Amino acid sequence: MDRSELVELLSPDGLRLLDSLPPYEPAGDVVRMVSDLRKVGHAPGLVTAVLNQSRLRARAVPKFGEFAGRMLFTEAGLEQATRLRVAALHAGRFVGASLGRVVDLGCGIGGDAMAMAAMDLAVTAVDTDEVTATVASFNLAPFDNAEVAQGDAGTFDLSGFDAAWLDPARRTAGHTNTSRLTRPEDYSPNLDFVFGLSERMPIGVKLGPGHDRELIPARAEAQWVSVDGTLVEMGLWFGALARDGIRRSALLLDREGTHELSAPADSEDVAVGVLGDYLYEPDGAVIRARLIGDLARSQGALMLSEGIAYLTSETLRPTPFATAFRVREVLPFDEKKLRLALQERRIGTLEIKKRGVDIDPATLRTRLRLKGSESATLVLTRVAGQRVALLVERVRTLA
Template structure:
């Protein structure tokens, strides 16, 4: 964690009281967090003689544990957090994927530089790795120490990641390094994002320098990093979960797959990670598709069950097929919205080629096909109508279709969905989805609205 995102003085004082036997006993004695009962509970704990600052710290920590449940599940009940740590920590299912990379490569000793509250270190320790977790901020290092208690092969070191001698560690020389560079800086009461990789802490050049030493290196970066900033010696894997693109992980040397330059990994709604290289369930043709039920794995079900699991699309190069010829065409019976990880990885035309689909505009990440293809890598819709891009026409359509709940998607157009929804004034009883976009056919472009139904 960058010192600029370290806990403030009030949070540090609270943690100092919390991270004591008395503080932890009091925290663990509380029931599930209930925001409506916080005031009464605070008054009750103070009446019992507990220090007001400790009471505030305990109640804050109870709230953070409840918030962290979305990332860590039941593990959160036994962890300690900082406010920034909850926001910035790697989700448990994704941290498990990171740890699997090192375990599968046979890397025994991994140094987690800038470990924060210790989420990735915990995942590594759970796979029997020797872990040296390094954190610059003393309060955050103390939190990581608590979270790694019970894992004898994990050790927290309070030190500067960039000045630490990786060959002179108590657990022996580092074999692998994991980094999550700070990409935010705080000041004057607010936090702002950093977009220059050399402004990260540590900078991207520090990551590549470690890789140049031959170490097995993994680094978590923001998914919006421009492709030109990605080192070509790395494998870049964009990861999404529940529809949110959560990161791009860069992998070097022993933890890089030699035949993968970039990848989009989509974790299913159950959050269960799929090991890299596991059976590929990327595509499942629908019942009406030629060869339905075969796909790329013959035992895939036709009802689209595989579409709810994890899937990965990879490319051995940074070049993708051009959006032309068979990969560009008219709107068919089915419409697809690629997952954000596919879009971030620049694999839209690769996906279209794999699916037997086509882009409807060369610069817009929407696909279409004449037969249904189930894939976890894109959300499928059936096209009801292709409508003119005019408010008058759309308002009439909404009224005639008795629409009351209206979802508006857009890509490649400057429409503001909230304003358009007000203009269309849906007051009926039915649900509808409209997609505002552009088409290109025979070199000519036109704006259209697609009325679509989600394929379940």
């Protein structure tokens, strides 16, 4: 969305038209809708603007729920925006530390700032891009305790603020067709500024979950967050926002609530054991936080193979921190023998999971020429260093 499209959208006619549209349908007849809107006299630019927003609002529902229908978005802003449920946990850190006035440097469309304002924090949201700052202003308009400023994070006056929140831009500049930045020095603001700021005031920082762990400052609490099994971010917390005695944590959000595994440092792995009746696949947040050893000890489990994030045990213990599988059979790893074994078992639908082996599951699935009415899960991995194919079934009763 460029400036002219935003001007069209923010006009009284634009907002009325946007709110009057039926729910966006990905398979809908867009050409016909454009034609119908043009026939009743709407300008081409306005039609483009409202239809783009309708599409973005639909895409935003998984992150913002019912609030998405009253917000505005840019393509890039929605891509990086924090899920509202996670943003509420961010805001809770500031509330818990009694840091009442927060500056959100690089606010994007304002998702985190919305959560802060909803929790009665006084928040100033700052973004260098005019269009993005205007979109954030619209989204934060319902809150009297929030304001938006267009400015540069590196030069913004921080006097009077108790703490800062930063979500550095990790994509190239622009509102659409952006690409992911791979070098932390290219982030905006860059991490030298971010970590330098942590020496001046309490700050929280949102980074990608795959961020290089070697670049995590020793004084930071690092928390990896997953939502419904999908790893979404790594948060770094400094000063009063970091918890005493915790430097690594895995926070899981699911339908049952929140679950956390935390430790003062990376946990030491447990020993490698023989394959038991059950296989555990730790959540991505646990793996990234390097708390697999602590999880294994809590489960009475052992490593399946050194350096591979699968655990095994003879008994089943419910845990929200891993998906459990019952081991049905050990099949030949040889592809031809594996194909025959699956055909004998009439398996036509196969989920393939793998760790520690160089195999493309999609390619292998095609070569296996599956036929039959049965479904199964196949785990390709190593046991004590040796390649194995495990036919397993997911245990559905775990939380």
